[in-house]
Amino acid sequence: MAEGTADWYRRAAGELAATSPRQVEWCLGVADDRRMLELLDALPRPARQPSLLFAVAAWLGAPDAPYPAWSAWxxxxxxxxxxELPVRRVQTNEPGRCVPLLAGLDRIAGPIALLELGASAGLCLVPERYGYLLRTSDGPVALGAGQPVLEADLDGGALAPRALPDIRWRRGVDLDPVDATRDDGRRWLAASLPPDRPERLARLRAALAAVAPDPPLVVAGDALEAMPGAAADAPGGTTLVVACLGTAVYLPPADRARLLSEIAGIGARALTFEARTAIPEVAERWRELAAEGRADAGAAFVLALDGEPLASGSPHGDRLVGVRPAGRDG
Known part of the structure; x- marks a missing residue:
C-alpha cells in the first residue's frame, strides 16, 4: 500500500531534523492540515514531495514564517x-559534496574526465575552482584558493585528498539542466535551500560566481540513457569517472539496480556519494562492513568507489568517517 501524503510528511520531518528546524515544522503542519492535504492529494504523487513543496513555495514568494502564516499565504x-508543483523538480546543487568527490578522485589515477549524473547547474563539476579546509585527526588540510571555502571534518587523515584533481574534461547530464548564468536558474537553486540555513545560501552564491565565467556543459537527458553518448566525447588519455552525488534516490529502483553495471559497461569508474540504501550493491556491502564492526550501520550517506564503500558522511559532505580497516575493533 502506497504511503499517504500525511505519513510522507511526518517521515520527512524526521529526515529533516538535522538540517532544517523550519522545514520540520512545516512538514508536521502539513501532515495535520486537511486543507493542504486536499490540495496536495489532487496532484500527481511526484508533485507532492516535501522538498519540492518548500522550494516552489519559496519560488512563489512565501514568507519564512511559522506554519500558520506560511500555509495561509x-x-x-x-x-x-x-x-507550479507538477512542472518542477527538486534541484539542489550542493557544492559541499565536492569534499567527498575529492576524497574519491584522490584514489583514481588521472588525468580525469568527469561525468556527473544529475548535475543540475554543474556546481560539483568544477571542484578545483573552490577552496577547502579539511579538519582531520592528523591536522588541518588546506587546498585551493577559490571561493567558496568548503569546510569539513574528516575522521582519519587517509581520507583527505593530497591535491586538487587534474580534470581535463567535464560533462553533466540532467533531466532539466539549470542554467547558472540566468537569474531564474540561480533563483530556483536558492529557493530549493532551507530558509534557516543562511550559510548554505552563501556557499551556493559563491559557487555560482565561480562557475559563471566558464560554466560546464550539462546536457538534458535521462541519466542512464544519456550517459553513453555523453561519455563518448571524453578525450583519450584520461580516466573516465562517472559521479553520482545524491542523485540515485531520484532514479527508479530498476535504474538504481543497474547503475554500477551500466557505468562499468562504458569503461568508467563509478564514484558515488548517496544515501546508504540508494544503490543495492553499496547497501549490501555496507551491511557486511557494519556486521564486521567496520562501519556505522545507521550512516546517512556512503561514499563508494566502484561499489566498495570508502566512508560514511553527512548528506551535504561536511563530515566523513572512513571505513575502519579489517581487524580493527570498533
Whole structure:
C-alpha cells in the first residue's frame, strides 16, 4: 500500500531534523492540515514531495514564517501552487559534496574526465575552482584558493585528498539542466535551500560566481540513457569517472539496480556519494562492513568507489568517517 501524503510528511520531518528546524515544522503542519492535504492529494504523487513543496513555495514568494502564516499565504495562492508543483523538480546543487568527490578522485589515477549524473547547474563539476579546509585527526588540510571555502571534518587523515584533481574534461547530464548564468536558474537553486540555513545560501552564491565565467556543459537527458553518448566525447588519455552525488534516490529502483553495471559497461569508474540504501550493491556491502564492526550501520550517506564503500558522511559532505580497516575493533 502506497504511503499517504500525511505519513510522507511526518517521515520527512524526521529526515529533516538535522538540517532544517523550519522545514520540520512545516512538514508536521502539513501532515495535520486537511486543507493542504486536499490540495496536495489532487496532484500527481511526484508533485507532492516535501522538498519540492518548500522550494516552489519559496519560488512563489512565501514568507519564512511559522506554519500558520506560511500555509495561509500558500492556500491564498492555491491555484498558482497547484500549477507550479507538477512542472518542477527538486534541484539542489550542493557544492559541499565536492569534499567527498575529492576524497574519491584522490584514489583514481588521472588525468580525469568527469561525468556527473544529475548535475543540475554543474556546481560539483568544477571542484578545483573552490577552496577547502579539511579538519582531520592528523591536522588541518588546506587546498585551493577559490571561493567558496568548503569546510569539513574528516575522521582519519587517509581520507583527505593530497591535491586538487587534474580534470581535463567535464560533462553533466540532467533531466532539466539549470542554467547558472540566468537569474531564474540561480533563483530556483536558492529557493530549493532551507530558509534557516543562511550559510548554505552563501556557499551556493559563491559557487555560482565561480562557475559563471566558464560554466560546464550539462546536457538534458535521462541519466542512464544519456550517459553513453555523453561519455563518448571524453578525450583519450584520461580516466573516465562517472559521479553520482545524491542523485540515485531520484532514479527508479530498476535504474538504481543497474547503475554500477551500466557505468562499468562504458569503461568508467563509478564514484558515488548517496544515501546508504540508494544503490543495492553499496547497501549490501555496507551491511557486511557494519556486521564486521567496520562501519556505522545507521550512516546517512556512503561514499563508494566502484561499489566498495570508502566512508560514511553527512548528506551535504561536511563530515566523513572512513571505513575502519579489517581487524580493527570498533
Amino acid at each position: 500558500l492556500l491564498g495562492r492555491a491555484d498558482a501552487l497547484a500549477a
